[in-house]
Amino acid sequence: MKKILQIVLICITIIAFAQNKEIIKLKGSIPNNGENEYIALHVIDQRIDKTIGILPFDDHKETREVVFETSPNDDLGNWYRKSNYKGGKQELILVLKELKLSVKESGGTRDFGTIDFSVQAFAKERDEYHFLYKKDTVFAFSGKNVSDIMVKNIHHIFSGFLSLTYNKKPNVDILTINEVSDYEGYIKNNYKIFKTETLKDGVYLDHISFFKQIPEDGNFVLEKNDHGGGVVRAIAEKDGKKRKISASKMFAYVENGKAYKKVSERFLELNRNENGFYLLSKPADIFSAQVSPFAMMGLAGVLIQSIATDRTNNDAVKEIYIDPLTGEYDISDENLNKLIQ
Incomplete structure (x- = not known):
């Protein structure tokens, strides 16, 4: 009987844990209208803290963890693939440095929330990488259900970043994967x-x-x-x-x-x-x-x-x-x- 009760409690915990997730939905089309064609998009996840955010939803009645459906690489890669069929020799590489959501409760009818967003983009052909673009910024939101607003806008932020990246010409510098992993360090060590x-x-x-x-x-x-x-x-x-x-x-x-x-x-x-x-x-x-x-x-x-x-x-x-x-x-x-x- 004791073992049955333990199994039931474990099952309840697993179900409750599964329900306390808020999945990021990457909606809409992200066609590449730039001059450079990319056969695929891949994500290198360099976030020190992989937790995107544990936020209050439904008028603070429930706390849920914001997550990708599978992983940044799989979700963003599949999203790109659905909108782009041109092929090409190069791959588009995103280095995800930060994606962090937080909420500041005001005690009133509107709460404030922020999305810390830091991503770098590179073009890859064989084992050679070329820098394209980066964005390191904070987006701010307010509203009654600010957590819901922020989660629904994550795909807009990635879409906007990709839209800017598509039109960037690759830097002539040829980089290795190690230099891509610390591009700021590469710049400081190599630029005169x-x-x-x-x-x-x-x-x-x-x-x-x-x-x-x-x-x-x-x-x-x-x-x-x-x-x-x-x-x-x-x-x-x-x-x-x-x-x-x-x-x-x-x-x-x-x-x-x-x-x-x-x-x-x-x-x-x-x-x-x-x-x-x-x-x-x-x-x-x-x-x-x-x-x-x-x-x-x-x-x-x-x-x-x-x-x-x-x-x-x-x-x-x-x-x-x-x-x-x-x-x-x-x-x-x-x-x-x-x-x-």
């Missing part, structure tokens, strides 16, 4: 800018050439306007022929050892500290009003747009860093942290 305090004078057309410290070939002279002294173009002459590069084509230039980054219609000095290169500026002067591709993916109840507005429409000067992996801007999440604390 992290090994020297002196910057090369010249014109740089993209973030890779800047961080590798490979300026455009030629003795370029910076042509500045007569009013504010801003650079309008760079001109180099070789064998009687002139090459002109307009300011709009430049990522940055270095003059007398100082770097200047192109921002809208002007250049701002790039500063440097132990965290990297950054601009000292008001976010509103840096960020345009363009709609994020993530917002276009149909994120329901997401606060990221209002947070972005709060970040960019203020008068406070901030340190706005340049991500060496993508060349994109990055700012702190201090406004987001205030919101969810």
